[in-house]
Amino acid sequence: MEDISTTRHCFHSRWTRKLSSIATLLLLSSTLTTATDLSRKKPIILESSGGFEIGGKTITDPTNSSKTLSCDHGYIEYFTPWTPRSTSLVMWHSSSTQVWQNRWDGGPGFKDIFLRADYPVYLWDGPRVGRANWACENVTYTVAYRDEENFSAWNFGPRYGEWWNDTQGPGPKAGGIKGEAWKQATANRYDEFDTRANVDLHGSAAAVAADSGRLGDQIVYLTNSAGGLRAQVTVAKSQKSNIAGIVTYESIGYVYPDNVNVTDGKGGFGPFVVPLEDFKKLAKVKAIQFVWGDHRLNSSSYVQDSYKVAALINKYGGNAQVLVLGNDTVTKGNSHIPFADMNNGEVAGLLEDFLEKNGLDGYVGDRT
Numbered sequence: 001m002e003d004i005s006t007t008r009h010c011f012h013s014r015w016t017r018k019l020s021s022i023a024t025l026l027l028l029s030s031t032l033t034t035a036t037d038l039s040r041k042k043p044i045i046l047e048s049s050g051g052f053e054i055g056g057k058t059i060t061d062p063t064n065s066s067k068t069l070s071c072d073h074g075y076i077e078y079f080t081p082w083t084p085r086s087t088s089l090v091m092w093h094s095s096s097t098q099v100w101q102n103r104w105d106g107g108p109g110f111k112d113i114f115l116r117a118d119y120p121v122y123l124w125d126g127p128r129v130g131r132a133n134w135a136c137e138n139v140t141y142t143v144a145y146r147d148e149e150n151f152s153a154w155n156f157g158p159r160y161g162e163w164w165n166d167t168q169g170p171g172p173k174a175g176g177i178k179g180e181a182w183k184q185a186t187a188n189r190y191d192e193f194d195t196r197a198n199v200d201l202h203g204s205a206a207a208v209a210a211d212s213g214r215l216g217d218q219i220v221y222l223t224n225s226a227g228g229l230r231a232q233v234t235v236a237k238s239q240k241s242n243i244a245g246i247v248t249y250e251s252i253g254y255v256y257p258d259n260v261n262v263t264d265g266k267g268g269f270g271p272f273v274v275p276l277e278d279f280k281k282l283a284k285v286k287a288i289q290f291v292w293g294d295h296r297l298n299s300s301s302y303v304q305d306s307y308k309v310a311a312l313i314n315k316y317g318g319n320a321q322v323l324v325l326g327n328d329t330v331t332k333g334n335s336h337i338p339f340a341d342m343n344n345g346e347v348a349g350l351l352e353d354f355l356e357k358n359g360l361d362g363y364v365g366d367r368t
Contacts, residue, residue: 078123
């Protein structure tokens with residue numbers, strides 16, 4: 001029979017060597033902590049990973065009181081680095097979590113880029129989509145033939161198959177329309193349920209998640225398209241101060257206070273009018289950035305909304321700005337989903353600048 005002390009010694013020795021190896025990796029990669037240095041792959045070393053449901057409710061079968069259904073919750077998949085920063089990046093899609101996981105051609109997405117930079121990453125599926133698709137009411141899915149429509153909606157070019165000359169989307173350099181990157185782009189989708197009721201439902205569930213503390217006490221939402229409106233609604237609904245920032249890429253929909261001359265929208269893309277005191281919560285967030293690709297026309301109503309809402313947030317003491325890629329930066333050719341574009345390393349660098357500028361790049365233990 002093996003001696004217990006020997007067994008413990010062997011386990012201790014193996015664990016010591018493991019820690020030593022990890023320490024060596026961390027030392028060797030200490031100069032690789034910037035997200036933009038994609039050519040030198042810092043190992044991703046996790047302290048933990050997993051997932052959980054949050055929010056929602058439990059309903060009772062009206063025909064049988066002994067039967068219930070847990071539904072309308074959100075789902076979080078999380079990744080915690082070995083040496084985490086204090087800011088949690090909650091990546092909120094408007095298509096599927098896949099857009100945060102990989103570049104169009106399968107290269108590293110924002111998830112891995114920022115895990116390498118030691119940021120805890122949380123992938124969020126809102127109620128009734130993705131891995132949180134148990135609904136508390138009947139849902140009807142209607143087939144809609146949208147692949148060609150998505151080409152121009154995602155701003156890969158003026159019309160289907162005609163790419164912008166400088167496109168960073170899944171264009172000719174990634175195989176074009178006949179390539180695997182385009183196939184992945186069109187297939188990696190959930191039904192979005194773009195209704196006003198769904199925006200409210202998502203905002204409520206996300207506010208519960210934010211207030212719970214399970215996502216950390218310094219959250220920055222990274223959102224895209226209709227997710228931008230949902231994140232704004234979440235801030236307005238939240239009851240605590242755990243939300244530190246929003247960076248929304250091409251936000252379609254905005255929150256307005258009820259003291260301005262804006263009519264509350266009926267659909268899923270806003271405007272979403274809230275009480276002034278709830279709107280002021282956006283001004284208490286450390287920083288908000290509305291980001292647009294350089295092929296999005298400045299005359300677009302949503303672009304104009306971003307300038308108006310940023311000005312209103314700043315009027316109440318906030319810190320909001322509009323950033324136009326290609327105009328305000330040297331980054332050009334970006335689509336509606338720039339964090340998945342072929343130059344997403346450059347886009348990640350701009351996000352790093354935002355986090356550093358606003359004091360959101362510190363490590364756990366740095367704050368006093």
